[in-house]
Amino acid sequence: MKTLTLSHVKKVEGTVHLPGSKSISNRVLLLAALAKGETRITNLLHSEDVEHMLNALNKLGVSYQLSNAKTECVVQGLGGLFAVTEPLELYLGNAGTAMRPLTAALAASNVDVTLTGEPRMYERPIGHLVDALAQWHCDIDYLGNKDYPPLRICGKALTAGAVKIDGSVSSQFLTAVLMVAPLLNGDSVIEIEGDLVSKPYIDITLALMARFGVTVQNENYQRFVVKGSQQYQAPGDFLVEGDASSASYFLAAAAIAGGTIKVTGIGKNAVQGDIHFADALEAMGAQVDWGFDYISVTRDQLHGISRDYNAIPDAAMTIATAALFAKGPTLISNVYNWRVKETDRLAAMATELRKVGAVVEEGHDYIRIEPPVQLQHASIATYNDHRMAMCFSMLAFAKCGVTIEDPDCTRKTFPQYFDVFASLAVKNA
Ligand SMILES: O=C(O)C1=C[C@@H](OP(=O)(O)O)[C@@H](O)[C@H](O)C1
Numbered sequence: 001m002k003t004l005t006l007s008h009v010k011k012v013e014g015t016v017h018l019p020g021s022k023s024i025s026n027r028v029l030l031l032a033a034l035a036k037g038e039t040r041i042t043n044l045l046h047s048e049d050v051e052h053m054l055n056a057l058n059k060l061g062v063s064y065q066l067s068n069a070k071t072e073c074v075v076q077g078l079g080g081l082f083a084v085t086e087p088l089e090l091y092l093g094n095a096g097t098a099m100r101p102l103t104a105a106l107a108a109s110n111v112d113v114t115l116t117g118e119p120r121m122y123e124r125p126i127g128h129l130v131d132a133l134a135q136w137h138c139d140i141d142y143l144g145n146k147d148y149p150p151l152r153i154c155g156k157a158l159t160a161g162a163v164k165i166d167g168s169v170s171s172q173f174l175t176a177v178l179m180v181a182p183l184l185n186g187d188s189v190i191e192i193e194g195d196l197v198s199k200p201y202i203d204i205t206l207a208l209m210a211r212f213g214v215t216v217q218n219e220n221y222q223r224f225v226v227k228g229s230q231q232y233q234a235p236g237d238f239l240v241e242g243d244a245s246s247a248s249y250f251l252a253a254a255a256i257a258g259g260t261i262k263v264t265g266i267g268k269n270a271v272q273g274d275i276h277f278a279d280a281l282e283a284m285g286a287q288v289d290w291g292f293d294y295i296s297v298t299r300d301q302l303h304g305i306s307r308d309y310n311a312i313p314d315a316a317m318t319i320a321t322a323a324l325f326a327k328g329p330t331l332i333s334n335v336y337n338w339r340v341k342e343t344d345r346l347a348a349m350a351t352e353l354r355k356v357g358a359v360v361e362e363g364h365d366y367i368r369i370e371p372p373v374q375l376q377h378a379s380i381a382t383y384n385d386h387r388m389a390m391c392f393s394m395l396a397f398a399k400c401g402v403t404i405e406d407p408d409c410t411r412k413t414f415p416q417y418f419d420v421f422a423s424l425a426v427k428n429a
């Protein structure tokens, strides 16, 4: 297995032009495919998750043209749902942002499609979404275990109307239902059961739907009213914001090591909830500066804090390794759904943090981290989880350095991560 050893970096400095947001890239591609007209996308993320969406759209008959190292894409919209006569298999890897929204869109389309993915995708639940679509009379079969992919979808015109959806495990299920609802032949009222997790991702969904001309009535994230028989309208040019989750590693790097790092492509008005990672870093003691198109962080003494991170589950993982450099304990709470992402992230994080000497308490939905007096070198398992690899790169700021196993797993959202990370180290500091 390939490994990457990072030796001690004393200081970082520089500006990172962030690659496009994964969440926005995959949403805009799907909406552009369904819309009437041409969408010209810039700063599209070029990574494995986006490749899965692009390949799926290609097989579904959507025509698009990629350029500029696949960061620009001109999509010719279908002006409605998909229609393909022969049966198809679409392989979606471990991309939740492809699997969930495509499931809903295909259930309402004239297609016979099997959705497959990596083994881990078959352990990530999708039952809440299928149960919601069943209330619109979809035809979806589980080909493996009940409530999990792979799925066979015999798409057809769905019967719009009232639908209840469990929001307690993933917001992606609600995102999927919201995105297809306007294209059904009738109005829908979507009601949330259980506490809705990862709420800011619903804001991204609603903001993008609005860019494509569709507004949704959001009643306090409990009830959503969507008019049916609508058509998405291509917005023309569309610039993808920088990826706020990817920004977290660079902002944390500045907070931990000496120096200042500025990330560009996101700023105070960004639509992604993960920009609020910077608020958490500030609460830990870092100095944060916000502009319209940048966030910059400068080091200061960090101290541990206790917070509910339900709204920013992805960026919260970065807090777990920043905690190793803070004074006192850090508590990351209300993150049960870490357990159903690329790996069981609560278990994986606890195991690997202990390897470097931290005292860790792992609960059902929380993790508490006490930094050791002295960090120790370890070979960090990454569980085919891009964020495990990127989070543990922070150990480069400890004297002992760190070894990252399978560093290429960052390809899911950030193939060039370790090159960008290396470019920020100040030589001879
Ligand atoms: O909608 C999205 O783009 C995402 C929603 C979040 O998932 P959950 O809603 O399952 O927490 C997040 O973890 C994922 O990386 C991207």
Ligand SMILES: C=C(OP(=O)(O)O)C(=O)O
Pocket (backbone or CB within 6 Å): 094, 095, 096, 097, 314, 341, 342, 387, 413
């Ligand atoms: C949970 C993640 O991915 P997905 O979109 O596959 O859910 C993630 O990127 O951290």
